Amino acid sequence: MTPHFTLNATHTHAFRFSQADVADFARVTGDNNPLHLDPDFAAQTPFKRPIIHGMLGASIFTKVLGTEFPGYGSVYMGQTLEFLRPMFVDTDYEATFTVQSINPAKHTAEILGELRDKQTGKITTRGVATLMHREKINI
Numbered sequence: 001m002t003p004h005f006t007l008n009a010t011h012t013h014a015f016r017f018s019q020a021d022v023a024d025f026a027r028v029t030g031d032n033n034p035l036h037l038d039p040d041f042a043a044q045t046p047f048k049r050p051i052i053h054g055m056l057g058a059s060i061f062t063k064v065l066g067t068e069f070p071g072y073g074s075v076y077m078g079q080t081l082e083f084l085r086p087m088f089v090d091t092d093y094e095a096t097f098t099v100q101s102i103n104p105a106k107h108t109a110e111i112l113g114e115l116r117d118k119q120t121g122k123i124t125t126r127g128v129a130t131l132m133h134r135e136k137i138n139i
Contacts, residue, residue: 005136011069013095025056051086060095061113070136078130085124092118107137
């Protein structure tokens, strides 16, 4: 069933990343910063353990917006991001997406996305995506 896509509509998605996901992301992007991959190096940082790549965490935006809300057929036009807190492997997170504005004539919408640590409730990443979808964002 397709979620109802209207102003202030929300959609949530639970997720987590494994160390294997981090290693795969590092391999694909070439970002092999030891902060993400080396526990001994990371232990010497303020985080005390490896953190996931900020862009890996933010990749949940494209997964959800492209496949769930509004879903297949979405065209990404822009994205802002703020990395507010570190994210860690094997930690439960929840993404919440809220439709902030709709331009039905152009079939576009701005959608606020917030990633939260499910245990602490603290926002780790926040951003606004601009999308176009001819069938789901219209007059």
